[in-house]
Amino acid sequence: MLSILNKTQYKAVTTIDRPTMVIAGAGSGKTRVLIYRLIHLIKSGVKSRNILALTFTKKSANEIKYRLSSLIDKNELDKISIGTFHSIFAKLLRKNSYLIGYKKNYIIYDRYDSEKIIKKIIKNLNLDKNIYRSKSLLDKISMIKNNSFNERNLDITNIYANYKKYCYQNGIMDFDDILLYTNILFNKYPDILNKYQEYFKYILIDEYQDTNYSQYRIIKLLSLKHNNLFVVGDDSQSIYSFRGANINNILNFKKDYKNAVIIRLEQNYRSTKYIVDVSNQIISLNKRKIDKKLWTKNKIGKKIKIYKAFSSFEESYFVANTISKLKKTKKLKYSDFCVLYRTNAQSRSLEESFIKKKIPYNIYGSISFYKRKEIKDLIAYFRLIVNLNDEESLIRIINYPKRGIGEVTLKKILFLSKQNEKRIFEILKNINNYKSIINIDQKILDNISNFCKKILFFNKRLDEDAFLLSKEISETFGLLEEIKKDKIKQGIDNVEEFFNSISTFVEDKKKIKNEEISLNAYLESLYLDLDLDYKFNNLTKESVSLMTIHLSKGLEFPIIFIIGLEEKIFPSILSISSQLEIEEERRLFYVALTRAKEDIFLTFSKNRYKWGKIVPTICSRFVKEIDEKYIKYIKNDLNNQKFYDPSLLGSDTNHLKEGMIVYSNSFGIGKIIKIEGKIITVYFNNIGEKKILNTKLKISY
Numbered sequence: 127m128l129s130i131l132n133k134t135q136y137k138a139v140t141t142i143d144r145p146t147m148v149i150a151g152a153g154s155g156k157t158r159v160l161i162y163r164l165i166h167l168i169k170s171g172v173k174s175r176n177i178l179a180l181t182f183t184k185k186s187a188n189e190i191k192y193r194l195s196s197l198i199d200k201n202e203l204d205k206i207s208i209g210t211f212h213s214i215f216a217k218l219l220r221k222n223s224y225l226i227g228y229k230k231n232y233i234i235y236d237r238y239d240s241e242k243i244i245k246k247i248i249k250n251l252n253l254d255k256n257i258y259r260s261k262s263l264l265d266k267i268s269m270i271k272n273n274s275f276n277e278r279n280l281d282i283t284n285i286y287a288n289y290k291k292y293c294y295q296n297g298i299m300d301f302d303d304i305l306l307y308t309n310i311l312f313n314k315y316p317d318i319l320n321k322y323q324e325y326f327k328y329i330l331i332d333e334y335q336d337t338n339y340s341q342y343r344i345i346k347l348l349s350l351k352h353n354n355l356f357v358v359g360d361d362s363q364s365i366y367s368f369r370g371a372n373i374n375n376i377l378n379f380k381k382d383y384k385n386a387v388i389i390r391l392e393q394n395y396r397s398t399k400y401i402v403d404v405s406n407q408i409i410s411l412n413k414r415k416i417d418k419k420l421w422t423k424n425k426i427g428k429k430i431k432i433y434k435a436f437s438s439f440e441e442s443y444f445v446a447n448t449i450s451k452l453k454k455t456k457k458l459k460y461s462d463f464c465v466l467y468r469t470n471a472q473s474r475s476l477e478e479s480f481i482k483k484k485i486p487y488n489i490y491g492s493i494s495f496y497k498r499k500e501i502k503d504l505i506a507y508f509r510l511i512v513n514l515n516d517e518e519s520l521i522r523i524i525n526y527p528k529r530g531i532g533e534v535t536l537k538k539i540l541f542l543s544k545q546n547e548k549r550i551f552e553i554l555k556n557i558n559n560y561k562s563i564i565n566i567d568q569k570i571l572d573n574i575s576n577f578c579k580k581i582l583f584f585n586k587r588l589d590e591d592a593f594l595l596s597k598e599i600s601e602t603f604g605l606l607e608e609i610k611k612d613k614i615k616q617g618i619d620n621v622e623e624f625f626n627s628i629s630t631f632v633e634d635k636k637k638i639k640n641e642e643i644s645l646n647a648y649l650e651s652l653y654l655d656l657d658l659d660y661k662f663n664n665l666t667k668e669s670v671s672l673m674t675i676h677l678s679k680g681l682e683f684p685i686i687f688i689i690g691l692e693e694k695i696f697p698s699i700l701s702i703s704s705q706l707e708i709e710e711e712r713r714l715f716y717v718a719l720t721r722a723k724e725d726i727f728l729t730f731s732k733n734r735y736k737w738g739k740i741v742p743t744i745c746s747r748f749v750k751e752i753d754e755k756y757i758k759y760i761k762n763d764l765n766n767q768k769f770y771d772p773s774l775l776g777s778d779t780n781h782l783k784e785g786m787i788v789y790s791n792s793f794g795i796g797k798i799i800k801i802e803g804k805i806i807t808v809y810f811n812n813i814g815e816k817k818i819l820n821t822k823l824k825i826s827y
């Protein structure tokens with residue numbers, strides 16, 4: 127092993143039987159150490175099923191599994207519990223749900239689903255939705271849940287109480303509930319805790335700096351008996367404090383765990399010397415941090431390139447153009463490039479230029495497939511069948527495909543449910559009992575009974591093979607027919623992919639003893655385990671990656687672009703008033719820089735669209751913080767050109783001549799190729815030829 131690990135890494139891999147924390151900068155091999163420790167444990171005779179490896183994202187869990195697959199036997203690999211906190215503890219909770227007052231078939235809601243519930247509650251409470259914003263309310267609720275596992279400490283506002291009640295009544299758990307209830311379970315039932323302490327004898331955690339209090343408590347309890355905890359992290363990469371991540375978990379490790387060893391790795395294997403030095407310099411500006419040295423034996427590399435674009439269009443154009451050029455001249459692959467941005471919305475203009483330049487690209491994380499209508503409809507069926515109390519799903523599909531249960535009927539049903547304090551499905555099931563109270567056509571009543579019968583028919587068969595059952599559900603309710611009616615090919619393809627993924631899930635699980643292949647198990651893993659980006663976004667391997675910096679944690683690419691380096695974008699407008707938050711943004715910048723192996727391009731734009739208007743911007747403080755000696759500026763002649771205000775020109779076309787460089791708010795920079803009266807034909811850098819009215823152009827001389 128010493129041939130693939132340095133001495134300190136080797137020590138971290140082989141120090142077992144006492145709590146160990148590896149605290150080290152980016153690219154120093156923390157994840158590598160974690161993987162080799164796992165192998166070392168197995169080779170030393172530890173049973174695979176006694177190992178628990180926790181990661182922060184589905185992506186990194188899958189990455190670890192993938193890396194292990196070439197190093198150990200598949201049978202052994204399947205027995206190790208590797209996954210995110212949410213995935214591992216959701217499975218554990220499912221087995222014990224009755225103890226915390228949930229039925230076995232509760233459903234997991236993701237953030238988008240939860241937001242919908244919050245919106246509903248705001249509406250029901252007659253609150254102003256401009257003041258009570260669902261997103262920030264959900265953040266607050268999440269903070270409460272993650273930071274005080276003891277329910278009695280919860281600050282129960284009206285909205286929170288309603289949300290909690292709704293989730294409970296509908297048999298729903300959100301992501302934070304998974305951790306909250308795991309804590310409650312372990313605290314209330316020492317025998318259960320004891321069982322899992324024995325089971326998970328060896329615990330390994332990657333990206334420990336991003337654990338919140340809830341996660342910290344779970345780990346503390348689980349590791350209490352065998353004290354065999356191994357965590358790796360970097361306080362300088364802590365970027366989730368807005369979700370409650372707590373840096374004290376790292377700072378207090380020695381106090382929290384008796385006999386703990388702390389190991390520091392200092393050699394970076396990922397990046398060139400320039401990149402390591404720049405990253406060190408940037409992070410040294412933060413006050414709150416553990417001092418670390420990071421050095422590398424790698425070659426010195428190239429300076430950090432900075433490009434000041436004229437507009438956001440032009441910025442994207444520069445990125446696309448540079449990638450094309452470098453790919454050709456340096457014989458690189460598209461997959462060697464990654465473009466990082468602060469927020470998802472920034473990907474749009476990049477996409478336009480990538481399409482124009484015919485560059486294949488993958489956007490990670492933004493449009494998740496289960497937000498697509500046809501998939502959402504199918505999921506709603508599955509959810510309702512699994513959990514008859516899921517009213518959100520019930521309402522979604524009660525009249526899809528159309529079965530004559532329209533708005534008016536639905537209103538009557540909702541009224542009955544409220545009046546009788548009964549769940550909607552209860553009312554539907556016994557709708558004939560209410561005949562005398564409400565006025566609904568016999569034909570509609572029959573439709574309702576028919577619908578209920580079918581749902582119940584499947585509800586009784588929940589232990590069956592998820593693939594076969596879901597196929598039958600879709601046939602019985604005519605779902606595929608309905609989707610085909612829309613004649614949107616993409617929709618049909620998506621559904622086909624969806625069924626493929628259920629089939630793969632079932633086949634995979636069948637290979638492992640005692641694994642569930644039920645519909646509910648599939649739904650759970652859909653949200654918590656499966657990395658479906660490739661399948662549902664038609665992603666290809668040979669393409670440029672586009673993602674937010676948050677998503678890029680732990681990954682590495684030869685060439686990194688970081689775009690939109692402007693004040694109020696990065697650092698984000700929400701953070702600029704607080705020193706602590708600026709430090710978090712700086713850590714985010716550190717994460718971005720340290721993803722690069724070879725080369726970094728930083729870009730920003732002199733002007734940017736805000737609410738339909740072009741406004742001048744201010745370059746990000748982070749760019750200014752970089753020491754000049756690491757920087758190479760890329761010249762952009764456009765910035766030296768003068769652009770006149772078109773309102774001063776009126777509609778006078780005399781100013782315009784063929785060959786002039788012009789600028790349009792909508793299309794960016796271009797060159798006039800023809801003038802016909804007021805109609806000007808311009809060749810735009812980004813979009814090619816376009817006819818445009820003179821008054822819409824600014825002219826550069």
Ligand SMILES: Nc1ncnc2c1ncn2[C@@H]1O[C@H](COP(=O)(O)OP(=O)(O)OP(=O)(O)O)[C@@H](O)[C@H]1O
Nearest residue numbers: 130131132151152153154155156157158395396680
């Ligand atoms: N001893 C070593 N010899 C050769 N390459 C190494 C060694 N240790 C790590 N590497 C390589 O360095 C790169 C960074 O390693 P790794 O991803 O484990 O770092 P990390 O500390 O987890 O980084 P991050 O903080 O970004 O998550 C990987 O490509 C890894 O294979």
Ligand SMILES: [Mg+2]
Nearest residue numbers: 156157158680
């Ligand atoms: Mg790592």
